Amino acid sequence: MPLKKPKLGEILLKHTSLTEKQLEDSLILQREKGTKLGDILIERGYLTPEEIQKALSIQLGLPFYQEIPADRIDPILVDKIPINYAKENEVIPITREGDRVIVATANPLEQSVLDDLRIILKAQIQPVIASALKIQDAINRVYEKKEQKAISEIGEEAMDLSYELDEPEDLLDASDEAPIIRLVNSLLFRAVKERASDIHIEPQEREVVVRFRIDGILYDVYKPPKAFQNSITSRIKVMADLNIAEKRLPQDGRIRIKIAGKDIDIRLSTVPITHGERIVMRLADKSNVVLELKDLGFEGQMYETLDGLIHKNHGIILVTGPTGSGKTATLYACIARLNSVEINILTVEDPVEYQIKGIGQIPVNPKINLTFASGLRAILRQDPDVVMIGEIRDLETAEIAIQASLTGHLVISTLHTNDAPGAVTRLVDMGVEPFLVSSSILGVIGQRLIRRICKACKQEYAPTEEQLKELGMTRDQFQGKKIYNAVGCEKCMKTGYSGRTSIKELFVVDDDTRQMILAGTDSTTLKKKAMQKGMKTIRDDGISKVLSGITTIEEILRATQVEV
Secondary structure, three states, X not given: OOOOOOOHHHHHHHHOOOOHHHHHHHHHHHHHHOOOHHHHHHHOOOOOHHHHHHHHHHHHOOOEOOOOOHHHOOHHHHHOOOHHHHHHHOEEEEEEEOOEEEEEEOOOOOHHHHHHHHHHHOOEEEEEEOOHHHXXXXXXXXXXXXXXXXXXXXXXXXXXXXOOOOOOOOHHHOOOOOHHHHHHHHXXXXXXXXXXXXXXXXXXXXXXXXXXXXOOEEEEEEOOOHHHHHHHHHHHHHHOOOOXXXXXXXXXXXXXXXXXXXXXXXXXXXXXXXXXXXXXXXXXXXXXXXXOOHHHOOOHHXXXXXXXXXXXXXXXXXXXXXXXXXXXXXXXXXXXXXXXXXXXXXXXXXXXXXXXOOOEEEEOEHHHOEOHHHHHHHHHHHOOOEEEEOOOOOHHHHHHHHHHHHOOOEEEEEEOOOOOOHHHHHHHHHOOOHHHHHHHEEEEEEEEEEEEXXXXXXXXXXXXXXXXXXXXXXXHHHOOOOOXXXXXXXXXXXXXXXXXXXXXXXXXXXXXXXXXXXOOOOHHHHHHHHHHOOOXXXXXXHHHHHHOOOOOHHHHHHHOOXXX
């Protein structure tokens, strides 16, 4: 009589930190939802995916691979399985042993996938368990090796890509294209998969470095051979419809592609440097646009106040912060909140980053003298209720925006300042009269982006005295609150962080503040007055997110280092 397999819950209680109460609660939820126990335990943060898979390996009597040995992976076996299928089902064949093929899988209970592999590989399948991240990394490593091998087999004379003008419907369908094209496509695919916001291609004296910006931080990801630098640059410039013969001047362009079914919009910039052309590509996933203020970090009283401001009939609301601090996302969230058939909303942007149904969006085009100022003048004749200006860059745009706000329009725009009250003095410095500023500004949002701590590996700890001193806080203020440290695991690619949110301050212009602006008060005094009236600064909002377990003290100190 065969031995009865132990239950997964029993194994988890024995081999992990899971408590009986946590297991009991999760089992009740499993019966209610009808989902897998492991998914519930991961979702609630009780266990990591790796702990679940180790327990499964014990329950099923299968080996667990902590690491997938890259040198053992047989490329002939990998070639027989479409890369999309391997990624989607989180499987990779490793090696053939006699009449069996060893296959690493993250889902050992998916029998249909193992049956598919048995038919494709024409062999019995011996599954071993590995984490999804390790399998994805192994697939990427094998794929990159294939690209490098293919590239090394062709000479530089065969690398003129200027004739390759047609884009495939989806980059993943481009497996039969030329090696350089496949290499560029694989970089774009990897960037989207790893949630990169920017790709940097940096020529150096003896090598080319490719870096991804993920959650605001740059990471080295790949170093293609120096010999293929010009071919990679040419291919990317062809995709953006730029002049590949012009290598002495900076160029800007745009690439619209589809990757794994996602519409990706890429803004491209090239500049000539000592060792070639440096390329930066900014990626925007058009299918993943956050248009809810609450999802962008607005909550509680700040959300209620801002919601009241954006529903006023006239006035200016400004969003400030450095480049890459999420200002545009906040603008879109504001106009999406207002968007309805009763209201006419028009925008002037450089460029139009996301298209929103029901809103008229005008892209700036300096080549034909369509600037923010001229575009703004034109849309004021289109009977708008709400006007969004991508950025106030000069006195002319500022004056037209203020006049628009004083003639019954709600104007929403951005400005580059370090904090919210600084926007007032910036407008005055531009040359706008203080009485116009005081009578038109409703409120100013100041913001920064911070990384969210990874839920799978965060670790509770006590802050040091030095950290408390930098934050300007006492240990008593942290009593009873859980503070977490970023550790790093497979799920967050060893960074300790996953995703981003924003920290903000909302400076509301009331009667007292208007008098101070008329009197020419500086931004520091304005800020102190607003804080006396209850304004939370960017750093205050950051500290509240640390106390809520959303981020770390180190991240707040990094993002708000200019604050005092």
